[in-house]
Amino acid sequence: MQVHVRYFxxxxxxxxxxxxxxxxxxxxxxxxxxxxxxPPTESGVLPVMYAVNxxxxxxxxPIAAGDEVAFIPPLGGG
Amino acid sequence: xxxxxxSVIDVQAVRAAISRDEAGAVLIFEGVTxxxxxxxxxxxLEYEAYxxxxxxxxxxxxSEISGRWPGARVAMVHRVGVVAVGEASVVIGVSAPHRDExxxxxxxxxxxxxxxxxxxxxxxxxxxxxxxxxxxxxxxAPSR
Numbered sequence: 001m002q003v004h005v006r007y008f009x010x011x012x013x014x015x016x017x018x019x020x021x022x023x024x025x026x027x028x029x030x031x032x033x034x035x036x037x038x039p040p041t042e043s044g045v046l047p048v049m050y051a052v053n054x055x056x057x058x059x060x061x062p063i064a065a066g067d068e069v070a071f072i073p074p075l076g077g078g
Numbered sequence: 079x080x081x082x083x084x085s086v087i088d089v090q091a092v093r094a095a096i097s098r099d100e101a102g103a104v105l106i107f108e109g110v111t112x113x114x115x116x117x118x119x120x121x122x123l124e125y126e127a128y129x130x131x132x133x134x135x136x137x138x139x140x141s142e143i144s145g146r147w148p149g150a151r152v153a154m155v156h157r158v159g160v161v162a163v164g165e166a167s168v169v170i171g172v173s174a175p176h177r178d179e180x181x182x183x184x185x186x187x188x189x190x191x192x193x194x195x196x197x198x199x200x201x202x203x204x205x206x207x208x209x210x211x212x213x214x215x216x217x218x219a220p221s222r
Contacts, residue, residue: 009126009198010209047217051196054131056219070128070196074211077125077132077156077197078109078168078188 001065009073010046011038024063031059034071048073079153080136082127087155092171095153101173103180107188109168111161118203123161128196132156135195142190143183150174150183156197167199194220
C-alpha cells in the first residue's frame with residue numbers, strides 16, 4: 001500500500017524534500033514508520049508527535065492505505 | 079477568526095473579529111520577534127506550518143475556550159514565512175464578559191498553541207540558524 005508522508009522543519013531539511021509517496025509492504029504503525037525513515041543518528045532520535053490525516057495519533061496508531069502521515073518535530077509556534 | 083498569513087498581521091482586524099457589546103474585557107496578545115537569544119543577535123525568524131492541520135488545531139483551541147469560559151470569544155492569526163525583528167509572529171484576541179475570564183482564556187490560548195499547533199520557527203543569527211523548540215512541546219499526542 002502507498003501513503004503520503006509530509007516532512008517539516010528539521011525533518012524536511014534532513015530528507016531534502018517536503019513530502020513523498022512511500023510504499024509499505026505490510027502493516028506498520030506510525031512510530032515504526034518514523035524509525036525506519038529516520039534511523040537514529042549520533043545525536044540520538046529526535047522526539048516527534050505523529051499525525052495521520054491532519055489529526056494527532058499515538059505512536060502505535062496503524063497506518064492505512066492512502067493515509068497522509070506527518071511527523072511533528074518539536075514545535076516552535078508563537 | 080483563525081488564520082495563517084505571510085504578511086504583517088492586521089491587529090485591528092483581530093480586534094474587530096472578537097468585539098461585541100456583551101464583552102467588558104478585550105485582550106490582545108502579540109508574540110513579537112526579539113532581537114536577541116542567549117547573547118546572539120537574531121536577524122529574523124522563519125516560520126513554517128502544516129497549514130491545514132495548524133488551522134484545525136487553532137480552531138479546536140477556540141472551541142475549547144468557548145466551552146471552558148462561557149462568553150469568551152477568541153481570534154488567532156499566526157505568521158508563516160519570514161518575520162522581521164519587532165513584528166508580531168502571532169496575535170491572539172480574546173473578549174469576555176469580565177477580565178478574569180479574558181486573562182485566563184488568553185493565557186490558555188497561547189500556551190496551548192505553543193504545545194499543539196504544528197508550526198515551526200527557525201531563528202536566523204548573523205552567524206548561523208537554529209530550529210527553536212517551545213518549552214511547552216512534549217512528544218505525547220495532545221488529547222484533542
